[in-house]
Amino acid sequence: MGVLVSIALRNLVQSPGRTSLLALAIGLVTTFLVLLMSLSLGINENLVNSATTMSAGHVNVAGFWKPTTGTAFPIVTGVGEVRKVVEASTPGLDYIVERHRGWGKIVSETGAIQSGLSGLVAADEGRFFDRLLLAPEAEYKEGGSEQIFGDARRLSEDDTIVLFSGQAKRLGVSVGDVVTIKTETMSGASNTADVTVVAIARDLGLLSSFSVFVPKSVVLDLYQLNEDTTGALWVYLDDIEESEATMTVVRGALLDAGFQLRDHESNPFFFKFEAVQGEDWTGQKLDVTWWQDEVSFLTWVLTAFDTLSWFLTLILVVIIAVGIMNAMWNAVRERTREVGTMRAIGMSQRRVLILFLLESLFLGLGATVIGAALGAAIALGVDAARIPVPSDAVRTILLSNELHLAVHPQSLLVAILSLTLFTSLSALWPAIRASRLQPVKALTHTE
């Protein structure tokens, strides 16, 4: 085998022009694939980070309360009892926070927006304040400075609100301004609350378009709810990978404790309203989900991006494969007499096949490793540069206002192995043809 490796490597060196050209092409495709995968991973990380901070816990215990068969509210009643069961039954529990849910109109002196209300207890929050990055004034105020104003932790104070920069821009407000929240209580009456903007956070793509943060008390007051209610319990685990399995455990524990549960449905709670309103029951039913259910409407972004990435890469790889096949045909043609000689002196068909496959394997492996290293270096460089995303539409897709690329060793390995395999397979047919050359014909071959 050693001599075959030696011949294969030396043959590659022997044709520097052809080898360099093919290696460059394979390397660039690998770089391209690694960059796309890094962007996809970056979006995925944004999604996980944002989703598990802004939209859901790792596991969510929410519910619907129906006073009549025709009405439904996203409320969990008797939350103290529910929380006890969840705390007792959740393996690997880190902490639990409450999110009170509502929907209302936020009005300023110059504008108005519709938004979901997230009521929280600042003192109970874990990662929330670490993940919520505040925006410099210039992001929401024309002619504003790069200075960051406000403090999101002031949500511990009554009648406060944290907006995202896009919302603040539309409302024309800054930190310290007062806005009014208008909602409708469960009895149908209008209710309002004046709240002070205590911080303005950087946008997080689509997730930040329909959400504002207020203290729990604001939501309870607006909807005239008592203290033993909440919108959802967000359960955080030591290991996010255990989310789905833990959801099943929690569901079982709640059923055992006598709570009524909706069947599992992989959708965020606001997608379920219409169905719940049409269901023929009254009272309380809990709805237990995991974080991916709550952002399932966003996973299309990743699916579409990944599909597009692989499709583009596939097109490039097919072009490269044609190039490799062509190069290998040339190599076989140029070295037909050499193959004939090796066959004549006792080299088996299998070894000839291996020899040519080794050549394309080494070419592919060398080029993909260099290409992947280059791709990783570019991706890390771009990520470190924290390049701002100028377009709202792109921000929505990337779920971030900065270009975030993530490099994982596994993705590099996938890029290297898949492209090396593909380039090696491209040489299979020429290699088979070379191995099946009759020695006598190969020896008398003329160019």
Added chain:
Amino acid sequence: MSGIVRLMDVVKDYPLGKVTVHALRKVNLTIDKGEFTVIAGPSGSGKTTLLNLIGCIDVATAGEVLVDGKSTGKLTDKQLTSLRLNSIGFIFQSFNLINVLDIRQNVEFPLLLQGGLSKAERQARVDDVVDKVGLRQFASQRPNELSGGQRQRVAIARALVTRPAIVLADEPTANLDSTTGTQIIDLMKEINHQDHTTFIFSTHDEKVMKRADRVVRILDGMLEAAGLSESRGPSESGGEQVHA
């Protein structure tokens, strides 16, 4: 004597468009172990075809070819490959060395294909044959750094390294000047004397023929007649007869 090579009523036809070329017509030939035999004839007479059949790199259209006791027509490609590797050494007119390997590696190549020897044993074998052909000081050079005569010596070393029963050489001096050609034939003959390796080579050079023990003449695919060269070799077979 049974002969290390036997051809019985061997026919080789090549289709060439709608025409069939009769390269060999009912050839009968026996070559005994240790003979130093020349297949002589003009271009297109069938010399190379005959060597190809003996060398198991081509198969007869009809008749039987026995090499080292094995009927080649009945062997699979794998068995033919093994027979070539273990029983036959090849020397080509254009040397046919592997250009990306140095001299030592070229000579060692068949041993690596054979397997079974330790690195030290292989090195000893290679050193032995490289010394024999007088190329020790060139062992680390590439073929394209050597003269034609030196390259042919490498080819001889490569053919001998596996200690084959038969060495086949297709016009080994055709690409060499006459002095170098004579040296190459003398070298082959010396090895034949020392090791009793059977040498069968083709040529149309009368001077080369004179140095052979036995000359088998071929014309239009048929063996012509028996003949003796001027020098009688060490062959104990007395194989100057063409067994036609």
